[in-house]
Amino acid sequence: MADREDVTVPEDEHTRIEGDIVAIEVGATTKEIFHVHKKLLMARSAYFKKALHNVGSAFSRLKLANVEIATFDLYVQYIYTGRLPYKTVNDGFEEMVDLYLAAGRLEDSGTMNATIDAMLAFHAATDFVPASSIIQKVYKATEPGSGIRHLFVDIHLWSEDPAMIDEEYDDPRDFLLDLSKAALQQLKAKSEDEEVASYETASCCDYHDHSNGAKCNNRKRKRDDSDAEASEASGDKDSRADSLSPT
Numbered sequence: 001m002a003d004r005e006d007v008t009v010p011e012d013e014h015t016r017i018e019g020d021i022v023a024i025e026v027g028a029t030t031k032e033i034f035h036v037h038k039k040l041l042m043a044r045s046a047y048f049k050k051a052l053h054n055v056g057s058a059f060s061r062l063k064l065a066n067v068e069i070a071t072f073d074l075y076v077q078y079i080y081t082g083r084l085p086y087k088t089v090n091d092g093f094e095e096m097v098d099l100y101l102a103a104g105r106l107e108d109s110g111t112m113n114a115t116i117d118a119m120l121a122f123h124a125a126t127d128f129v130p131a132s133s134i135i136q137k138v139y140k141a142t143e144p145g146s147g148i149r150h151l152f153v154d155i156h157l158w159s160e161d162p163a164m165i166d167e168e169y170d171d172p173r174d175f176l177l178d179l180s181k182a183a184l185q186q187l188k189a190k191s192e193d194e195e196v197a198s199y200e201t202a203s204c205c206d207y208h209d210h211s212n213g214a215k216c217n218n219r220k221r222k223r224d225d226s227d228a229e230a231s232e233a234s235g236d237k238d239s240r241a242d243s244l245s246p247t
Contacts, residue, residue: 017080022052023061026072034076044079046107066105071098078111078243084118085245092244093122094134100148101141104209113208116147118244120204129159132169139172147207153178154207157186158199
């Protein structure tokens with residue numbers, strides 16, 4: 001019975017979804033209505049918590065024009081199921097980026113961090129490196145020092161492929177500046193015989209959003225014992241993929 005999936009959980013992990021329903025009108029031109037539990041939205045998102053705080057009716061309606069329909073559909077999938085369905089790595093990576101940016105606008109750090117884990121899982125499985133169009137999207141929508149900017153720089157460093165940087169790709173100047181600084185820091189560390197950051201020594205937590213004092217549940221993969229390090233690294237890769245669901 002090795003192929004059996006155990007879906008049981010302890011009784012104290014029982015989840016009961018009840019209460020008022022909110023209608024969310026998503027989209028700027030083409031619109032779609034999503035019906036979501038008010039308590040769930042308020043528990044996940046500081047944006048919705050503020051927007052719905054004084055709404056007392058059993059059926060409320062909000063407009064959300066700055067999020068794409070497909071992205072909000074993925075958001076609803078995740079907050080109800082804890083899963084992130086995708087079709088292909090190429091499409092899936094950009095979908096995770098779009099969800100990360102939307103979750104940032106909705107002030108939902110938990111979903112932002114889940115998408116970071118998903119992007120790391122894609123990279124671990126296929127050595128995927130984001131295209132210039134995705135980098136441009138991220139640098140246009142985020143602030144300096146953001147976790148996803150840090151991740152994109154590190155992914156390029158891990159790839160160790162100069163061909164990923166070319167004038168024809170039109171990478172944002174700020175990204176090239178961040179990448180150059182990070183590369184020089186690595187060269188300095190190597191010259192001083194210091195440990196150089198790599199995929200194997202990185203942690204999901206390095207790229208997570210820790211706003212509002214949120215603590216990261218992901219464990220560091222650094223270990224003094226090399227065998228323990230290898231074992232932990234393998235386990236962490238598995239945990240990153242847990243929320244991904246190919247469709």
